[in-house]
Structure formats: structure tokens, C-alpha cells
Amino acid sequence: MKILHLSTEGLPDWRIEKSALTALNKGHEVVFAGSKSPFIYNRNTFSKIYEVIWTAKARYGFPYYWHMVKKQIYQIIKEVLPDIVHAHNIFSAKMMLEFDIPFVYDDHEFWSRHSQLLLEMDKLNEIQAEKVSLNETIRGVRRRVKRKIINRHVNRLWAKWERELVSSVPTITVSNEIANKLRVIGNSNKIFVVHNFPMKFEVGGLGNPRQHDQLSSVYAGSDGHNKKKYPSRNIDGLTDIFTNNNVGDLTIIGWNGEFSEKIKYTGFLDRNDMYEVMSNNSIGLIPFKKHWSHEYINPNKAYEYAHAGLLVMCTNSFKEIKSVLKEHCVTFDDYEEMKEELLYFKNNMDELYYKRINLFEYARNNLIWELNEKQILEAYKIC
Template identity: 65%
Template sequence: MRILHLSNEGLPDWRIEKYAITALNLGHELIFAGLKPVNYVRDTFSKLYEVNWTAKARYGIPYYWHAVKKQINNILQETRPDLVHAHNIFSARMMLEFDLPFVYDDHEYWSKQSQFLLEMEKLNKNKKTLRNLQVDLLRQTKTRIINYHVIRLWSKWEREVVSSVPTITISDEIAKGLKLIGNNEKVFVVPNFPMRNEIYGFEKPKFHDKLSSVYAGSDGHNKKKYPNRNIEGLFDIFDQHSIGKLMIIGWTGKSNEKIRYAGFLNRQDMFNEMSNHSLGLVPWRNHWSHGYTSPNKAYEYAHAGLLVMCTDSFSTIRATLKENCVAFENYDDMVSKLLYFKDNLSELYHKRLKIFEFARQNLLWENFEKRITEIYKMC
């Protein structure tokens, strides 16, 4: 079978690639079409095609939408796929206009995700001075109109797609919402767990005689500060309290005695660095969206033998990891729990051994490969 992975993003994209590797191991041919790949060297896909997804096309403006449709039509005519795996709402909605079997992979919960546009607008507006507000009035009005338009449009697209084709998402909570939106029971969960070859050969955790935590993410490179990823005050807490050291993986900064930056690491080096520490943090301050969020970092921490600590608003992480997760209400509560583990390193080590074994049994992509092939057969 020839499978085309269609996306409005580019490669590398590890979730897309995991699907492709699964299908490749079953003897299928894989093709990718999306934004131009950047420094992509793997040979998972037999062909790579570029699709120029403009912002105006994603807003559904007819001229630009049809320009993208023409590009995709040419690719479909040339590749003749047996199945299209459409990633995110734009590619999925586009595929409704073609008479081809496809599955929708919902990396985001779009009717919820689009609400961030209004929230971000309000935050940015509050930060502007009166003079800037006057200067930017026209721009703000235009942005507000666009935001309300895309919220309605993307929510409408989500209903149309989910009600029409088998849909895959990342958590039970999102799946529950999508089933209601689309009045369709063909909504399935494939979590963003690591593949077995990523954690192959890992030794069981070693005892650490000093407390050290990890925070992994690319937040430091974000020009916009997203309210659902708010870590304001996190670094001050480690500077001001005796709660061990903090390693930041994913961006660079000025290190000091308590806080160090590892910069960007490839996945193998990332896992190796994580294993040098004892706790993995998901410390985003409470936000309404966390019930629909399942950050990969929590499961990567688990495979590296770190006990996971997260804000108590992350219901999916807590439900997935069960007793292998420690939740905190706020940063004061987090400090209290870190101080406890600092004085109880043997107990912490026992918990790390438990989550390490739990991850190897339960938090693997391969556990869901049979589900993926069954979904493909539905199309």
C-alpha cells in the first residue's frame, strides 16, 4: 500500500515519522507532502513533495485555498496513493475535497486551540501603552476580526472532518470531546510515546546522592509567551531555595551554580542527559487547556528513569502515569515536595525504579501499532 502523509508543517516531525516507520516495517511505501523539509536526512519516505501552505490558505480565503488545492491535486495525480494520512485540520479539511480514503490525525484540539488566539490578543493588548494602543488600533481591529473568523472556521472544519472519517488524537480527554463534536465513535487514541529503539539499551536508573531536576522544552526560543506554558518565576525559585539543581534542555542561556542550560540535543543525547538527574518537571502554571494537553516530555522523563512532577491541571499525565507521577498545586507546593525528596533520596530512587519499569511496559509507541493498522483498514 502506498501511503501519503500530508501536512501543513514540514519535516522533521517525530509523530509523523513514527507512523511512517510503523508502516514501513509492514512493507508499505511512504510519501510525504508538506512544507519544505529543513535538514531532513532520513530515508523513511520514498519521495518528499513541497506544499506551500500560506497563512491566508489556512484562513480559508478561496483564492489561496485553491492555490494549495492545485498543488496537492498535482501530487495526488503523480503519486496515486492508496491512503492519505492527513495531519492537522488544514490538510484533513482539504482532503474532504478529494475522493480518496484518508484518516485524520489531530495533533491539536483545534476548536480549543483556536481559543488561544483571543487569549493571546488580550494578553498582548494589556502589555501595550496607551500610545501604542492608539497607533496599533487598526492592526488590533484587523487581528480581532481574523481571530474570530478562524475560531468559527476551524471549529466548523473540525466538525466536518471528525464526522466524516476515522480520527486519531493523543488523549482520552480529547477523544471524548471529538466524539461529541463529530457525533462519531470512530475516534481513537494514539499517545505520543517514544519508540522502543529510542530507549533500547538503557540501564536501570542509578542512585543520585544529590537532588537534581530537568525541564525539557523549546520555550526559551518562543517569541510569544503562551499562557498555557507559563513558567514565570521557576528559575527564581531554584535560585532562592535549597531544592537542588535544575538542568534546562532545549535552549541556551547563562548558566550559574544552580541552573544550567544544555541547549538543543538530539533525542539520544537528550535521554542520556536526562538520566543524569532524578526529577522531570512539567511546571507550567495552571491553565484551563491542560486537561486537553499531554506533553511528550513527561513520557520521555519516565523512560529516562526520572520521577515526573507536574502541575495538577495535567489530568492526562496523571491518569497515564498513575502513582508514578507527583502533582503540585502551585510553585510553593512544588518547593515543598522538592524539599521532601531532597531529604528522602532513597525513597525517590525507589520511585524512579518503578517509573522506569512502568515506562518500558506501558509507554511505548509499539503498543499502539496494531490499533494504527486497524484504523487504516477502516478507511
């Protein structure tokens, strides 16, 4: 069987690649079509890679630009002749409704809720603009109004597309919380959950957690490179907790910053180096301040932390993380409570090590991609 993975994003994208490896390991051929990436991709997972030029106006559903993308995808399908298309995210899945080819919709985001988040960001930007309105140019006002109109448009459009997709094709998503909502939205039982766990080969060589003499924590994220400030990922004041209190050191993976006595940054790391840096610490933090969207967010860093031998600490609004990790997850309500938890473990390193060992063993037995991949294959069967 030949499977075309279609995306609006480019490679590398580890969730797309893991799905492709699932099929490849079963003897199927996998092909990729998506946007050009600024990063070098040198893995040989896909037999061929095609570029699709997606534009913002196409993603907003404007007919001319949508048709231009459709023409590109038509030519790719004509050449590849796939048996199944694995459509990643809502835009490529909506596009596949216009072709007579079996496909599954892989919902990396909960798009109707994601569009609500964009509306919230728009309101926050409007409030900020009002504070500096005396210095705002006419061009700035026009840009803000245009963005507001677009966000309202996509809020309605993406919610409509989501209902259409989940009610008509098998849908794969990243958490049970999202799946339960999609089953109601689409009046469908063809919803499959595939958590973003690591693959066995990624973590099989990781040794048992090492006991550390002093407390050190890690935060992994790309926030430092993200131009958009999502309210769901608010970590304002995180570094102050470590700078101003005796709660150990903090390593921030994924972005660059100014080193200090207690804070260091690694910049971007490949996955092997990421796991190595993580394993040199004792606690993995998911410290986003409480937000309504956390009910539907399932950060894969929680499971990477677990396999690296860290205790996972997260804000208690992350319902899915708590459900998956069970008693192996320590939660906090706010930064003051997080500080108290860090102080406790700083003074109880033996207990912390015991918890790390337990979570590490739990991860090795339960938090592995291959334990979920049958859901992907089942979606392929019924599409």
C-alpha cells in the same frame, strides 16, 4: 499499499515519522508532503518528500490562497497515486475532503480549543496594549485590530472544520480526554487514541536509572525559541525557585540561556543526547502554571522523562498525564507546593530512587509506541 503523509508542517516531526515507521515496518510504502523545514532532514523513512507551500491565508480558509495550495496537492497526488492519505492536523485534513481518496485525520491539536487559546492570547495582548497605549503607533493599533478579527474568524472556522472532519472520517488523537470530546462533537465512534510514547528502539538501550547523591531536576521544552507566549505554558518564576531555594540544580533542555550556579542550559539536542542529559537527573518537571487547556494537553516529555529514569512531577491540572502515569506521577498545585515536594525528595533520595525505578519499569512495559500502533492500522482499515 502506498500511504501519503500530508502536513502543513515540515520534517523532522517525530509523531509523523513514528506513524510512517508503523506502516513501513508492515511493508507499506510511505511518502511525505509538507512545508519546507529550516532543519536538515537526513533520515530515509520516506521514499519521496514533496514540498507544499502553505500560507497563513490558506490556513484561514481564504478561497484564492486555499485554491493555490489545492493545486500543489493535486499535482502531488496525481504523481504519487496513494491508496490512503494520512492527514496531519486540521488544514491538510480539510483539504483532503476535496479529493476522492480515503484518508484519516491525525489531530495533533484539539483545534476548537486551540482557537479559543488564540482568542485568550488576543485578549491578553489587548490588555497589555492598553497599558502602553500612549506610546502605541497607529500601525500597532491596526495590527492589533486585524489580529483580533482574524482570531475570531479562525475560532469559528476551525471549530466548523473539526466537526465536519470527525463526523465523517476516522480520527486519531493524542489523549483520551480529547477523544471523549471529539466523540461528542462528531457523534462518532471512529476516534482512535495514539499517545505520543517513544518507539521501542529509541529507549530499548537505556539502562536502569542510576542513583544520584544530590537532587537535580530537568525541564525540556522549546519555550525559549517561541515568539508567542502561550498562557498554557507559563513558567514565569521557575528558575527563581532553584536560584532562591536549596532544592538542587535545574537543567533546561532545548533552549539557550545564561548559566548560573544552579541553572544550566543545553540548547537544542538530538533525541539520543536528550535522553543522556535527562538520565543524569532525578526529576523531570512539567511546571506550567494552571490553565483551563491543560485538560486537553498531553506533553510527550512526561513519557520521555519516564523512560530516562526520572520521576515525573507536573501541575495537577494535567489530567491525561495523571491518568496515564497513575501513582507514578507526583503533582503539585503551584510553585510553592512544587518547592515543598522538591525539598522533600532532596532529603529522601532513597525513596526518590525507588519511585524512579518503579516508573522506569512501568514505562518499559506500558509507555511504548508499538503498543498503540494497532490503532493507526485499524483507522486505515475503516477509512
